[in-house]
Amino acid sequence: MLAIGDELLSGRTKDRNIGHLAEVFTVAGIDLKEVRIVGDEPTQIADTLNTLRRTYDFVVTSGGIGPTHDDITADAVGAAFALPVSEHPEALRRLAENYANRGLEFTEARRRMARTPEGASLVDNPVSVAPGFRVDNVFVLAGVPSVFQAMLDNVMKELPTGVPILSAAIHCPWPEGEIGGPLRDIQKQHPGVAIGSYPRSEDGRHFTELVARSRDAGALEAARAAIEDMVRRTGEDRAARGA
């Protein structure tokens, strides 16, 4: 994924699209492999997009497709693909119809939202009409979270979904430092399962959330059982030590 916008790098806007896409992809069995955030720099956007689209099966971008001068994503995508950018007839029709229905002037600024690289297909926008678009393996979506989410629902129909990743969360009442050794052994014995360890603390007590993830239900259950057993034995050891 490529998130675009100066406002993300200045801290003015806190991104909410990366986490959403990550969740949607995980449920669909698609691995999100990398995210980059860049500002409103045409060359950096184009170069980054070229790297990502050549490295991964698909790329989703967010941001920079509105009506104002700082919305430069369509041009940057065109530059990346060496394609001319012009008004997409169907996008123009939808926008013109929408503004006519609402009795609003179809300004030159609003016409900008119809611009796509030549040959792009549209990604429907049920929230605010102005569409996203697809060029080859790149999906170009809006940055406003409600619009991004609605567009992403449409993108998902075009992506080959995989076997969803199953996950099992195991609460461990002991801190990471007391289970790190045995947990590493369990990870070694269950190579088909990715085991994540997330330290937390509350009221001065340290505990750990363990999450096992796999596409294989049987492997996941075996790892879960091993982790639960380890957590139980750690508790018994602590009790025996009087901890």
Place this chain on the structure above:
Amino acid sequence: MLAIGDELLSGRTKDRNIGHLAEVFTVAGIDLKEVRIVGDEPTQIADTLNTLRRTYDFVVTSGGIGPTHDDITADAVGAAFALPVSEHPEALRRLAENYANRGLEFTEARRRMARTPEGASLVDNPVSVAPGFRVDNVFVLAGVPSVFQAMLDNVMKELPTGVPILSAAIHCPWPEGEIGGPLRDIQKQHPGVAIGSYPRSEDGRHFTELVARSRDAGALEAARAAIEDMVRRTGEDRAARGA
């Protein structure tokens, strides 16, 4: 910045460090130019870090320096710099003292948190002792937000701060599509100021938050005046049209 962790790419954890660093850097007058998020893949972490540290003045990483098997950042940073990774004597001393004081066992897993690439200097951790570290222009911090923030405060003392970016926010009660044209002209006339346009809507009404940013107070004021004038004139035009 480089944020590290499978949990960020699966959506299980929503990153809170990127936005924080962006805000802290902006206040300090440091430009955040790019962020990447990668998973717990040693080669990808090392390759990405090598690209970023050669491209930018400084790199800050988050995540992957705890006591468990999935905490691989120290090794990946060592690989990136082709430096051996071993227990840092001062880090080991701090950790041993801390666990002794708390009457806790200094397990092998906990000793892992003392590992740094050779020659690293430590980044103090006032929250939970286990330090981050610096190698050359790379600062390696924890992923837990409270710890990341405390470590970042210490990193800021080592960074050359620039002239802070000043910003002016102008509320525009009209939608982006009605001001996009004149706003672009203003941007052209004020090249030393970056003007961002952020569409919002509430109760079905569309409006726009405009933000002008510059390191030059005079240039910023001139742009602000031009934008406010444009917003006012747009309102008068609307009133004249009976909109």
